[in-house]
Amino acid sequence: MKEYEDAFIVDHDLEIHPCALIMPPMDDDTYEKFKVDISGHGLIHPIVLYQGKVLDGRNRYNACKELDIEIWAREWEGGSDPVTYVVSNNIHRRHLSINQLAIAGAKAISFWADEAKIRQRESGKEHSNNLVNQEPRISAPVQQSGKSGKAADLAGEQFGVSGRSVSSAKYIIDHGTEEEIEKVETNKAALRPTEEKIRERIKEVPEKITPEPATKSPSKFNETNDSIKWARWSWNPVTGCKHGCKYCYARDIGNRFHGGFEPEFYEDRLSAPQNTKLPYNAESPNRNVFVCSMADLFGDWVPQEWIDKIMAAVSNAPDWNFIFLTKNPKRLVDIDWPDNAWVGTTVDCQDRVSDAVEAFKQIKAKVTFLSCEPLTEHIQFPDGTLKLFDWVIIGGQSASSGAPAFQPEWEWVEELHFAAREEGCKIYWKPNLTIHPEEYPNNL
Numbered sequence: 001m002k003e004y005e006d007a008f009i010v011d012h013d014l015e016i017h018p019c020a021l022i023m024p025p026m027d028d029d030t031y032e033k034f035k036v037d038i039s040g041h042g043l044i045h046p047i048v049l050y051q052g053k054v055l056d057g058r059n060r061y062n063a064c065k066e067l068d069i070e071i072w073a074r075e076w077e078g079g080s081d082p083v084t085y086v087v088s089n090n091i092h093r094r095h096l097s098i099n100q101l102a103i104a105g106a107k108a109i110s111f112w113a114d115e116a117k118i119r120q121r122e123s124g125k126e127h128s129n130n131l132v133n134q135e136p137r138i139s140a141p142v143q144q145s146g147k148s149g150k151a152a153d154l155a156g157e158q159f160g161v162s163g164r165s166v167s168s169a170k171y172i173i174d175h176g177t178e179e180e181i182e183k184v185e186t187n188k189a190a191l192r193p194t195e196e197k198i199r200e201r202i203k204e205v206p207e208k209i210t211p212e213p214a215t216k217s218p219s220k221f222n223e224t225n226d227s228i229k230w231a232r233w234s235w236n237p238v239t240g241c242k243h244g245c246k247y248c249y250a251r252d253i254g255n256r257f258h259g260g261f262e263p264e265f266y267e268d269r270l271s272a273p274q275n276t277k278l279p280y281n282a283e284s285p286n287r288n289v290f291v292c293s294m295a296d297l298f299g300d301w302v303p304q305e306w307i308d309k310i311m312a313a314v315s316n317a318p319d320w321n322f323i324f325l326t327k328n329p330k331r332l333v334d335i336d337w338p339d340n341a342w343v344g345t346t347v348d349c350q351d352r353v354s355d356a357v358e359a360f361k362q363i364k365a366k367v368t369f370l371s372c373e374p375l376t377e378h379i380q381f382p383d384g385t386l387k388l389f390d391w392v393i394i395g396g397q398s399a400s401s402g403a404p405a406f407q408p409e410w411e412w413v414e415e416l417h418f419a420a421r422e423e424g425c426k427i428y429w430k431p432n433l434t435i436h437p438e439e440y441p442n443n444l
């Protein structure tokens with residue numbers, strides 16, 4: 001991705017932007033071939049993000065996710081409205097049927113209408129505040145026309161089908177069942193007959209059915225990237241952290257997608273252990289939940305009440321196994337750890353060794369662990385102290401906005417690895433540790 005200076009690596013748990021869903025998904029066969037292609041040469045062009053969601057490249061995004069390939073992205077540069085951007089980027093790349101183009105055009109009308117409303121609101125606000133509108137704005141078809149019939153004609157022009165087809169598709173989307181829409185979109189039913197069938201049916205309905213009010217969906221764990229083998233799930237009832245590590249990747253995500261990285265407590269997420277379906281397969285990593293991957297739950301600034309509430313939720317969910325990690329291990333000492341908790345501390349430099357050792361002499365947990373990720377310098381533990389940890393993780397430093405990617409010296413890794421092995425620890429090398437010995441005989 002060298003040619004894209006503004007590209008960055010993103011997580012595998014992004015949402016797809018609704019505008020991206022205007023274009024129909026690939027059929028299964030095409031998608032499988034597409035995946036084979038991607039597995040051969042990786043991602044050639046970064047996907048495009050808007051408001052933290054995937055705007056362009058959702059098939060590439062999904063394929064990389066399934067294949068566990070690094071995903072590069074860049075921010076949408078603006079310049080038109082996001083719908084027009086998606087349409088113009090995709091319309092010629094794919095062989096779409098008239099049905100699919102008409103449905104896409106009909107979906108686009110609604111987005112353009114919303115976009116036009118937002119822009120009208122914004123420009124009104126900006127006008128009254130006497131501010132200058134600095135972004136170039138291109139009028140969407142609905143804004144140009146003001147009438148829905150004309151909007152269908154204009155959308156039809158953009159999508160290369162007749163306005164009549166777009167109108168039919170719009171009627172089907174607005175009034176048809178999911179099955180009817182899907183049939184049209186997958187070319188199993190024709191546009192006009194489906195529209196007529198729905199019109200007939202609607203005439204028979206004596207009164208308008210009021211839909212159920214929407215309810216907020218219950219909070220669940222997030223499924224992690226497949227490459228995180230030791231925890232299939234993450235759970236973030238607290239986000240944000242004040243340690244200020246330069247290499248912090250969580251802060252990049254917080255700033256980019258959530259408007260900041262100040263510590264926050266989401267009490268509604270405490271029910272996630274109850275709301276997430278336990279995996280059928282009882283293999284232990286499938287039940288491992290990484291707690292607060294976007295925070296340090298035990299930072300000095302975190303109110304005890306937040307920790308107590310989270311620990312109560314953990315104790316009430318004995319079927320799940322929770323993994324806790326902190327850079328402030330002294331705060332782990334007074335906790336009565338339940339059996340379904342693995343408790344760890346990060347030691348990325350020598351200065352953190354003594355606090356880690358002192359704390360873990362007192363901590364009673366079923367599994368204790370040490371995370372030396374990123375291993376930023378040569379670290380030595382006093383003899384006999386590594387046995388305080390059941391598990392030692394060694395890793396490199398992934399790139400973030402605050403620090404470049406970094407690989408530790410081979411000697412640092414080797415020494416830590418053998419010391420841990422000698423004291424009976426299990427060892428885990430993170431995939432971002434790519435260093436390996438490069439020695440030659442006879443000093444060649």
Ligand code: SF4
Pocket residue numbers: 241242243244245247248249250251294295296327
């Ligand atoms: S402790 Fe973790 S979350 Fe906090 S700043 Fe450092 S890397 Fe980021």
